[in-house]
Amino acid sequence: MEKFISHTGTVLPLRRTNVDTDQIIPAVYLKRVTKSGFEDGLFSAWRSDPEFVMNKPEHKGATILVAGADFGTGSSREHAVWALQNYGFKVVLSSRFADIFRGNSQKAGLLTVIIPQEKIEVLWAAVEVNPSLEVSVDLDAKNVRFADEVIGFEIDDYTRWRLMEGLDDIGLTLKNIADVDAFEEKRPSFKPQTLPARS
Amino acid sequence: MGKTLSEKIWADHVVRSAAGEPDLLYIDLHLIHEVTSPQAFDGLRLAGRKVRRPDLTIATEDHNTPTLNIDKPIADPVSKLQIDTLRNNAKEFGIRIHSLGDIDQGIVHVVGPQLGITQPGMTIVCGDSHTSTHGAFGALAFGIGTSQVEHVLATQTLPQSKPKTMAINVDGTLKPGVTSKDIILAIIAQIGTGGGQGYVLEYRGSAIRALSMEARMTICNMSIEAGARAGLIAPDEKTFEYLKSKPHAPQGADWDAAVEYWKTLNSDADARFDHEITLKAEDISPFITWGTNPGQGAPLDGKVPNPADIADVEDRGAAERALEYMGLTAGTPFKEIAIDTVFLGSCTNGRIEDLRSAAQILKGQKIAPKLRMLVVPGSARVRLQAEAEGLDKVFLDFGAEWRQAGCSMCLGMNPDQLTVGERSASTSNRNFEGRQGKGGRTHLVSPLVAAATAIRGTLSSPADLN
Numbered sequence: 001m002e003k004f005i006s007h008t009g010t011v012l013p014l015r016r017t018n019v020d021t022d023q024i025i026p027a028v029y030l031k032r033v034t035k036s037g038f039e040d041g042l043f044s045a046w047r048s049d050p051e052f053v054m055n056k057p058e059h060k061g062a063t064i065l066v067a068g069a070d071f072g073t074g075s076s077r078e079h080a081v082w083a084l085q086n087y088g089f090k091v092v093l094s095s096r097f098a099d100i101f102r103g104n105s106q107k108a109g110l111l112t113v114i115i116p117q118e119k120i121e122v123l124w125a126a127v128e129v130n131p132s133l134e135v136s137v138d139l140d141a142k143n144v145r146f147a148d149e150v151i152g153f154e155i156d157d158y159t160r161w162r163l164m165e166g167l168d169d170i171g172l173t174l175k176n177i178a179d180v181d182a183f184e185e186k187r188p189s190f191k192p193q194t195l196p197a198r199s
Numbered sequence: 200m201g202k203t204l205s206e207k208i209w210a211d212h213v214v215r216s217a218a219g220e221p222d223l224l225y226i227d228l229h230l231i232h233e234v235t236s237p238q239a240f241d242g243l244r245l246a247g248r249k250v251r252r253p254d255l256t257i258a259t260e261d262h263n264t265p266t267l268n269i270d271k272p273i274a275d276p277v278s279k280l281q282i283d284t285l286r287n288n289a290k291e292f293g294i295r296i297h298s299l300g301d302i303d304q305g306i307v308h309v310v311g312p313q314l315g316i317t318q319p320g321m322t323i324v325c326g327d328s329h330t331s332t333h334g335a336f337g338a339l340a341f342g343i344g345t346s347q348v349e350h351v352l353a354t355q356t357l358p359q360s361k362p363k364t365m366a367i368n369v370d371g372t373l374k375p376g377v378t379s380k381d382i383i384l385a386i387i388a389q390i391g392t393g394g395g396q397g398y399v400l401e402y403r404g405s406a407i408r409a410l411s412m413e414a415r416m417t418i419c420n421m422s423i424e425a426g427a428r429a430g431l432i433a434p435d436e437k438t439f440e441y442l443k444s445k446p447h448a449p450q451g452a453d454w455d456a457a458v459e460y461w462k463t464l465n466s467d468a469d470a471r472f473d474h475e476i477t478l479k480a481e482d483i484s485p486f487i488t489w490g491t492n493p494g495q496g497a498p499l500d501g502k503v504p505n506p507a508d509i510a511d512v513e514d515r516g517a518a519e520r521a522l523e524y525m526g527l528t529a530g531t532p533f534k535e536i537a538i539d540t541v542f543l544g545s546c547t548n549g550r551i552e553d554l555r556s557a558a559q560i561l562k563g564q565k566i567a568p569k570l571r572m573l574v575v576p577g578s579a580r581v582r583l584q585a586e587a588e589g590l591d592k593v594f595l596d597f598g599a600e601w602r603q604a605g606c607s608m609c610l611g612m613n614p615d616q617l618t619v620g621e622r623s624a625s626t627s628n629r630n631f632e633g634r635q636g637k638g639g640r641t642h643l644v645s646p647l648v649a650a651a652t653a654i655r656g657t658l659s660s661p662a663d664l665n
Contacts, residue, residue, distance in 0.1 A: 027634075028637075031275075033238065033281055068513065070392055073426065074328065074629060075610075076235065076326060077235060081344070099396055099397060100344065103344065107344060107346035158219055169358060170353050173350065173353075173354045176223065180354060183225050190457035191318075192228070192315070192318055192321075192448075192449070193255060195295055198447050
């Protein structure tokens with residue numbers, strides 16, 4: 001996973017709430033067996049409308065997605081995170097994220113930042129006036145900066161450390177694998193096993 | 200202070216706990232399917248890692264699979280590659296798999312319970328958000344992404360932050376024609392799609408206790424639609440009875456030890472939940488959704504809401520968009536909405552009781568003109584059971600299609616899809632834009648409402664048939 005310290009880029013303002021993962025990437029695009037190539041499916045139904053914000057030339061190259069509340073609801077598909085990353089997004093800002101999507105993004109290195117809805121509105125309005133507005137998202141300083149605004153955000157120290165170091169969770173767990181061995185020794189015998197198969 | 204059920208299960212699975220870090224939880228069962236696993240196996244191969252516990256892992260093919268002509272090769276080459284990839288991965292890593300055509304194949308959340316490998320007090324994960332279904336047995340079960348699938352394959356654990364707890368009390372007696380699907384749709388309409396975010400939901404109260412195991416699964420299944428990763432119900436005699444005859448139920452002395460443990464799995468009287476809500480069972484009536492998220496629901500007796508009446512600005516905007524997408528006009532009585540396709544199936548309502556309850560309504564009736572109905576059992580065994588009871592004949596005589604097991608029209612991934620503008624009454628779990636096919640319009644309903652709708656051609660409950 002790439003390290004994330006801070007990122008500066010332009011914004012795609014997505015004025016919609018409850019953007020579910022079926023919108024981010026419809027199921028029909030989930031058949032690939034790789035983690036790349038999902039950018040074509042990103043918001044594909046909405047992109048078929050030429051008026052959709054993502055199709056506007058002034059937002060080409062945006063790397064920060066700013067969305068309404070409850071972003072990433074529904075399906076657990078991590079393909080939604082990959083699609084956003086494959087397209088070029090580094091950060092998503094919203095006032096509320098669905099739990100599974102947020103967890104997936106933190107595993108895959110896409111930074112999801114929660115800021116209050118009134119600040120989301122301020123940012124949307126600023127970008128709609130000036131689409132080339134540069135916005136910085138600083139994980140080290142835990143703030144979002146643009147124009148004269150500095151908006152602080154919270155993130156738990158452990159996740160922040162992992163993202164800033166670009167650390168792989170599995171590697172971290174394997175350091176403590178002796179604890180897993182010890183736990184397995186004490187598991188009750190009545191716990192089911194899938195093998196040998198009974199039918 | 201006592202502990203809630205989910206806190207007890209959590210405590211029993213903590214492998215490692217350190218200040219400032221998430222707890223490392225042991226995972227008792229890992230269910231996998233073709234869509235969210237290929238990249239995880241790739242990750243293992245790249246790192247030279249093995250599957251730590253193939254004996255706690257099981258795979259089925261469900262999302263991508265056709266429900267017709269399953270004896271022939273899968274026509275779509277991309278779908279076929281994904282299925283073949285799962286089969287190859289299962290073989291390479293020594294994982295039990297139930298492939299298309301196998302008697303134990305089916306939707307992953309139907310297969311686990313019917314094999315009896317879903318048991319009380321377990322931690323269960325799957326790369327699928329409807330893993331919450333297994334919470335009906337008093338298990339802590341939740342959906343994960345592909346990175347976490349890889350993590351569980353490699354270590355049989357997951358680092359997790361402890362969720363908050365919410366009690367949802369449903370007391371009283373349900374009216375005739377009201378099902379557990381109506382309960383959960385009513386709950387989601389009340390707390391919203393974000394209401395459960397960060398919580399484990401525990402469904403409690405006399406109306407929940409009165410439900411069958413399969414009806415409980417329907418409720419827990421849709422916990423994620425309220426934003427909660429997991430929802431559960433304390434196990435009781437019904438749970439033990441349901442499990443006893445299942446292939447992987449504990450045997451002999453293990454059974455006695457298991458039951459003794461399972462009986463401790465309930466929230467202590469002095470346990471405190473972080474949040475609590477209460478519904479009266481008598482107040483719940485057949486429920487449907489009118490919008491494009493599962494929180495946009497209302498009693499079937501009502502009318503399409505007027506967005507102008509919605510106080511919250513964001514909710515109003517979302518309702519306006521939803522009505523436009525759904526092609527609905529404010530003020531239209533729901534029962535006047537004409538339906539093109541009825542879908543009976545999915546991990547929410549594709550079990551034998553769901554098929555029985557619909558068949559009872561459909562028996563001796565004829566399908567509404569120009570309407571199509573797909574009946575898709577949740578597993579191959581559900582299909583066989585239904586055929587043994589003659590339900591297939593009821594569906595076919597009625598004019599419905601009787602399909603092979605799979606996720607089918609719940610998600611627009613396999614050949615069963617809605618076309619642009621086509622309107623469904625669906626017993627599945629999500630009414631998102633395009634969920635059942637690009638441009639498709641979904642109304643979520645119970646199996647009873649699905650059946651009555653297929654007879655009348657407009658959204659209806661069995662009471663409307665008299």
